[in-house]
Amino acid sequence: MQSLDQLKRRSVTPDWGASTALADVSGQTAIAGIGETPHTGASGRTTKAMALLAVERAIADAGLEPGDIDGLMVGFGIEDQLTPDDFRAHFQTGNPLWYNTQGGAMVWAATCMHTAAQAIAAGQATHVVNAFAVDWATRRTEGRLAHSEYHADEPMKAHFELPYGWFPQPVYFATFARRHMHEHGTTEAQLGALPVAFRRHANGHPDAVMKDRTLSLEDYLHRPYLASPFRVEDCCMISDGAGAFVITAAERARHLRHRPVIAEGVGHGRIHGAPYIAQQGDITSTPQVFSAPWAYAMAEVGPLDLDVIAVYDCFSMTALMQIEDLGFCGKGEGGSFVQDNRLHFDRPRQQGGIPCNTHGGFLSHAYTLGISHVIELVKQLRGTAPNQVRDAELAAYAGFTADEASTLILRRGDR
Amino acid sequence: MIADKLTDPVCGPFWRAAQERRLELCWCTQCDAAVWYPLAHCPRCAAPTTWRRLSGRASLHSWSEVLLPINPAFPEPYITALVVPEEALGTRLVTQLVDCAAADLRCDMPLAVCFRPLVGQEPDGCLAPVFKPA
Numbered sequence: 001m002q003s004l005d006q007l008k009r010r011s012v013t014p015d016w017g018a019s020t021a022l023a024d025v026s027g028q029t030a031i032a033g034i035g036e037t038p039h040t041g042a043s044g045r046t047t048k049a050m051a052l053l054a055v056e057r058a059i060a061d062a063g064l065e066p067g068d069i070d071g072l073m074v075g076f077g078i079e080d081q082l083t084p085d086d087f088r089a090h091f092q093t094g095n096p097l098w099y100n101t102q103g104g105a106m107v108w109a110a111t112c113m114h115t116a117a118q119a120i121a122a123g124q125a126t127h128v129v130n131a132f133a134v135d136w137a138t139r140r141t142e143g144r145l146a147h148s149e150y151h152a153d154e155p156m157k158a159h160f161e162l163p164y165g166w167f168p169q170p171v172y173f174a175t176f177a178r179r180h181m182h183e184h185g186t187t188e189a190q191l192g193a194l195p196v197a198f199r200r201h202a203n204g205h206p207d208a209v210m211k212d213r214t215l216s217l218e219d220y221l222h223r224p225y226l227a228s229p230f231r232v233e234d235c236c237m238i239s240d241g242a243g244a245f246v247i248t249a250a251e252r253a254r255h256l257r258h259r260p261v262i263a264e265g266v267g268h269g270r271i272h273g274a275p276y277i278a279q280q281g282d283i284t285s286t287p288q289v290f291s292a293p294w295a296y297a298m299a300e301v302g303p304l305d306l307d308v309i310a311v312y313d314c315f316s317m318t319a320l321m322q323i324e325d326l327g328f329c330g331k332g333e334g335g336s337f338v339q340d341n342r343l344h345f346d347r348p349r350q351q352g353g354i355p356c357n358t359h360g361g362f363l364s365h366a367y368t369l370g371i372s373h374v375i376e377l378v379k380q381l382r383g384t385a386p387n388q389v390r391d392a393e394l395a396a397y398a399g400f401t402a403d404e405a406s407t408l409i410l411r412r413g414d415r
Numbered sequence: 416m417i418a419d420k421l422t423d424p425v426c427g428p429f430w431r432a433a434q435e436r437r438l439e440l441c442w443c444t445q446c447d448a449a450v451w452y453p454l455a456h457c458p459r460c461a462a463p464t465t466w467r468r469l470s471g472r473a474s475l476h477s478w479s480e481v482l483l484p485i486n487p488a489f490p491e492p493y494i495t496a497l498v499v500p501e502e503a504l505g506t507r508l509v510t511q512l513v514d515c516a517a518a519d520l521r522c523d524m525p526l527a528v529c530f531r532p533l534v535g536q537e538p539d540g541c542l543a544p545v546f547k548p549a
């Protein structure tokens with residue numbers, strides 16, 4: 001296995017992006033508590049009310065009291081996330097809170113473990129709660145979900161992409177998917193294996209928005225195109241919901257309520273020329289190619305050691321490409337790899353599978369932008385997941401924001 | 416959507432050339448390479464950039480036909496694409512494909528530029544470079 005120093009010295013391949021030089025925080029911190037709200041369509045709930053419920057549940061799950069929490073991480077750029085004042089007002093606590101906005105979901109659901117490890121090591125916090133909430137289903141119903149705002153605010157997108165209707169995100173990744181199919185022979189039936197596997201997982205998961213709606217490959221192939229080659233089933237849902245988890249030192253976590261889940265490796269990578277992914281050097285890959293090697297090196301493991309993964313599946317093809325980029329198969333082999341139920345929870349690695357998105361992912365569980373992916377992995381490593389992977393000991397989350405990706409490797413800890 | 420499309424100091428030359436039915440890209444004459452998206456100075460060598468007229472011949476990198484309502488401003492169906500100009504192989508133009516059906520398309524096929532007004536673009540009737548099978 002390469003050490004971090006070896007990895008840093010290695011010439012960067014490919015050349016269209018780079019790894020972020022994260023410090024080695026392997027084994028330092030653990031996830032000690034998890035909490036979620038119900039995941040629903042338009043509900044009228046506010047992000048803050050949902051986040052506070054998830055935080056309350058995560059603190060209780062850890063066996064802690066609100067007064068024990070001295071750190072709060074949230075995401076920036078998403079509307080109405082929690083502030084320290086919200087926390088103190090709700091829980092009637094007066095304690096100071098270390099506050100950091102490089103948390104939440106997406107790539108930060110992974111890198112928050114690195115950020116929190118450094119804050120905990122520096123004595124800035126002891127028990128950090130990372131929270132994320134989204135009310136986009138409600139916003140969409142009320143006509144407040146403006147897909148084009150982000151694109152119109154980016155001057156080059158506004159000048160050279162928006163006028164041609166190359167937005168929003170389904171159009172980006174439908175275009176990328178077409179190129180993957182052309183270069184690598186990936187078929188629509190192979191692409192459909194992802195939404196079908198994730199739907200089966202949602203059908204066995206009590207919290208999944210799509211728990212009562214089945215999807216066969218035949219159903220999938222008969223659905224109309226949204227933006228070819230994508231069907232609606234290839235694209236994330238929009239839902240309301242929140243998740244939170246409590247991060248603390250690994251040694252401290254051993255004395256809390258549950259078996260700790262240890263952060264063994266963290267990675268992050270970014271494309272050159274961000275955010276203009278139309279110019280990305282290879283649109284059949286993702287920046288996960290720059291992130292995963294760093295996390296593997298930090299954790300001193302490789303893809304074949306993993307028992308279960310949760311991959312940012314904003315679209316079927318972004319999950320397929322990240323499965324390649326995580327190293328489960330070669331570039332272009334993802335289409336054949338994901339067939340034969342290889343992503344299903346009951347096809348463990350010992351049988352050549354890699355259970356993926358065992359809660360149903362964004363395609364069928366909920367669109368909480370990745371925090372529920374991490375929470376699902378914690379359940380898997382505790383042995384309490386609805387679709388439990390037998391003897392799951394090692395897991396990875398692959399986070400994504402189009403021009404950035406992240407990787408978090410988690411291990412079942414000892415009591 | 417962009418009131419100052421034609422007068423924008425960085426991006427305006429692309430749109431002004433299009434009104435005269437020319438496809439132009441921002442170019443570094445020192446590096447003899449495209450700078451895309453445009454910048455006043457080359458990110459490689461810092462020389463001031465200029466604009467260069469291209470032949471309009473390109474290849475189809477990839478495409479998607481939008482068939483269900485996804486953009487209120489763009490009535491479906493339409494075909495949006497990434498194309499690679501023959502003079503700038505590391506550059507992709509975001510564009511639309513016209514005068515073709517999705518069934519006729521395959522990645523890497525040759526294309527030629529043409530100029531059409533796009534739906535919803537200011538000023539009214541503003542021409543945009545789009546592509547059709549060569």
Ligand SMILES: [Zn+2]
Pocket residue numbers: 443444445446447457458459460461462
């Ligand atoms: Zn130059």
